[in-house]
Amino acid sequence: MDHQNWQPTTDKRMLEARAALLGQIRRFFQDRQVLEVDTPILSTAAGTDLALDPLLTTLQGSGSKPQSCYLQTSPEFAMKRLLASGSGPIYQLAKSFRNGEAGKKHNPEFTMLEWYRPGYSLSQLMDEVEELTSLLLGLDKAERLTYSELFLRHLGIDPLASSLAALKQLARAKLEVSFDSDDPDQWLDLLFSHCIEPKLQTPVFIIQYPPSQAALAKLAENEQGQLVALRFELVAQGMELANGYDELTDPKEQRQRFERDLSVRHSAGLAQYPLDENFIAALAHGLPDCAGVAMGVDRLLMLKTGSNTIREVISFPADIA
Amino acid sequence: MATYSTSEFKSGLKIMLDGDPCSIIENEFVKPGKGQAFNRVKIRNLINGRVLERTFKSGESLEGADVQETDMEYLYADGEFWHFMKTDGSFEQVAADKSAVEGALNWMKEQDIYTIISWNESPISVAPANFVELEVTDTDPGLKGDTAQGGTKPATLSTGAQVKVPLFIEIGDILRIDTRTGEYQNRVKQ
Numbered sequence A: 001m002d003h004q005n006w007q008p009t010t011d012k013r014m015l016e017a018r019a020a021l022l023g024q025i026r027r028f029f030q031d032r033q034v035l036e037v038d039t040p041i042l043s044t045a046a047g048t049d050l051a052l053d054p055l056l057t058t059l060q061g062s063g064s065k066p067q068s069c070y071l072q073t074s075p076e077f078a079m080k081r082l083l084a085s086g087s088g089p090i091y092q093l094a095k096s097f098r099n100g101e102a103g104k105k106h107n108p109e110f111t112m113l114e115w116y117r118p119g120y121s122l123s124q125l126m127d128e129v130e131e132l133t134s135l136l137l138g139l140d141k142a143e144r145l146t147y148s149e150l151f152l153r154h155l156g157i158d159p160l161a162s163s164l165a166a167l168k169q170l171a172r173a174k175l176e177v178s179f180d181s182d183d184p185d186q187w188l189d190l191l192f193s194h195c196i197e198p199k200l201q202t203p204v205f206i207i208q209y210p211p212s213q214a215a216l217a218k219l220a221e222n223e224q225g226q227l228v229a230l231r232f233e234l235v236a237q238g239m240e241l242a243n244g245y246d247e248l249t250d251p252k253e254q255r256q257r258f259e260r261d262l263s264v265r266h267s268a269g270l271a272q273y274p275l276d277e278n279f280i281a282a283l284a285h286g287l288p289d290c291a292g293v294a295m296g297v298d299r300l301l302m303l304k305t306g307s308n309t310i311r312e313v314i315s316f317p318a319d320i321a
Numbered sequence B: 001m002a003t004y005s006t007s008e009f010k011s012g013l014k015i016m017l018d019g020d021p022c023s024i025i026e027n028e029f030v031k032p033g034k035g036q037a038f039n040r041v042k043i044r045n046l047i048n049g050r051v052l053e054r055t056f057k058s059g060e061s062l063e064g065a066d067v068q069e070t071d072m073e074y075l076y077a078d079g080e081f082w083h084f085m086k087t088d089g090s091f092e093q094v095a096a097d098k099s100a101v102e103g104a105l106n107w108m109k110e111q112d113i114y115t116i117i118s119w120n121e122s123p124i125s126v127a128p129a130n131f132v133e134l135e136v137t138d139t140d141p142g143l144k145g146d147t148a149q150g151g152t153k154p155a156t157l158s159t160g161a162q163v164k165v166p167l168f169i170e171i172g173d174i175l176r177i178d179t180r181t182g183e184y185q186n187r188v189k190q
Helices: A012-031 A076-084 A122-137 A147-155 A164-174 A184-199 A251-267 A277-286 A297-305 B098-107
Strands: A056-059 A067-071 A090-097 A109-118 A143-146 A204-209 A219-221 A227-236 A239-246 A290-296 B003-005 B014-017 B020-030 B038-045 B051-057 B061-063 B067-077 B082-086 B093-096 B113-119 B122-127 B131-139 B152-157 B162-166 B174-178 B183-189
Touching (some): A012 A122, A076 A277, A109 A297, A122 A297, A164 A184, A184 B051, A239 A297, B082 B098, B082 B122, B093 B113, B152 B174, B162 B174, B162 B183
Parallel strands (some): A143 A204
Antiparallel strands (some): A227 A239, A239 A290, B014 B020, B038 B051, B067 B113, B113 B122, B131 B152
């Protein structure tokens, strides 16, 4: 066995920068009376999200036969159970895991900052995100642009009104791709990640996502009468930093979305995961209207320290962990 | 031949693409947080040397290319072929044509060791070491004592390659060059 890789990829300065960043985040929320919480990383249920692949392990000693368990892809479900139980505003710095995600901006294990604000609108939450990124990174105020506006500006098409054929044709004119797909969202994801995101250097909040990309966000009509997801993402220096929702609180719709995901997973030959019935029960009890957001702490640190890769800010990236 | 999934793609992996053996130069994982994951891959076609960029859906796989990489010593060129000899003591020689050596021509020096990539037993590509040492055959006169950083001037090397060098470099100096970037590293001998 070769053990030449025992050393961290970070130097002392980077360890200090991370400690300082975490300290600033904790003070920011303490000053605002947002409570720090610490929920389990391991759960018997997992999200059904088509694009997320949780890590599987086996749990013993919980009073039953050994059972399959998943490492969280985000602390969302547990935090919403706290909110439904009356916790009030909460935040968490949580290790999260996404299998297969490794690259310049991804490590399969990463640190997520997630917080929830009962009674906040999406716009109020974006204001707070801006105050935090201004404090941590000195980022300017972010322009707020709809998903459609960005496509129109950079690619000249309206994603909410374009046919599958038109999206395919545009993607193939712009990029050499190896695959075909009948899912319009895959072409939108391709165009967005290759042709739009890299151009967003100054901070931008992307708002009004297509309803098919709502995930756990509420849907509503925009000013043009189009159905959109009440979701935002913050992008700066070509990198996604945060993803926020006006949180879906309706347990029936939540169950339908999970079941729809699972049926798509089934037909695509992807793994099936047990529905988080505890989470749905919490919604049925009553999740207060709230807005919530998740931010990648490692990426914040990349911007803070001018690092080009996530390896430079994580002490032991997955391949040497 | 083995197949390789996008998560195994890395620089230097040899794969088959559109019927030709290719080498992966760079593999970038691209994923909108809540969306489809892609691998944006820069690939060199080992037959014609062309570089292309192609995007795969993460999880797709490609067949490996059955290519051999052998270190060989460069002997001489005869105008049509470049001749190399195995370093394993067998004295076995191979001849590479212009399209195979093209990418290495700026850095070819007799008796240096090169990596020869063969497919179906014929050389298709020649790669120099990451660093080579070459003599300066032409450059403007050096400024004596000027070892300060900042200024550069062009210099021609024994292979005909042009590189930017610091002002103090003179004709006859031996320079260490990074063949991946074509950049001057340092002076080895005056």
